[in-house]
Amino acid sequence: MQVEWIYGLVGGVLIGSAAALMLLGNGRIMGASGIVGGLIDGTTTDRGATLAFIAGLIGMPALMSLGGWQVDTQASSAPLLLIAGGLAVGIGTRFANGCTSGHGVCGMSRLSVRGFAATLAYIGAGALTVTAMRIGLGL
């Protein structure tokens, strides 16, 4: 447990540095849902940078994993659950205009009221969902 929060902190600083680089370098907010969603619905203004960002985001963990640093994902194997979860995350983050990286990391770090409100809403809804699944369904 003690080691895990240190990894969490170090990983977090890397995530924040990635967001800082995107902001100071390209003037863009590093929000995963905004970057990917803009590509999907065609509203992205810089296609090249968007594709390069996604390539780095998928490629780096792939390289680390191939290099021997493997982590589990442990996602459920129930197809309907995965589809329902994916749809909810996709639709929800685009309606809210941000996710954990956009509203959480980039929003709260500039004391955005909307960032705090969104983060409170998704953590609250996530906590209720996990608790309901554990108590009600034993999942």
Place this chain on the structure above:
Amino acid sequence: MIAALSGALFGAGLHISGMTDTAKVRGFLDFAGAWDPTLAFVMGGAILPMAVAWRMTRGRAPLAGSTFPAPPRHEITRPLIVGSVLFGIGWGLVGLCPGPALASLSYGGWQGVLFLAAMLAGMGAVPRLRRALDSAETAA
């Protein structure tokens, strides 16, 4: 180039922090159970450099872009809250949010691919959903 480096750093951070592990994320959300605080350390660690970066934007321009993002809006709107609640439900169901869903794509198995496909389909449906909701509201 900057974007690729930012993506790689983001991916490395998610990988190292354990946020691609759905059990750790769902463990954080399980406040009433065996709570796993890791995500709080990740969020705290990420906010620190980003808070410095926001301060550094004052009186400067981005290296490669034209302007910095506009100051944040302050209105708490219905789409913000309803969308975030919907996102939170999906996040709790599976334990993946958009960043980790991409970061774990190479090792997440068919489960990760299916989740990502559904997420992208959901994102793609939002412009149509918005129009349908708008016309329903004007009709009402």
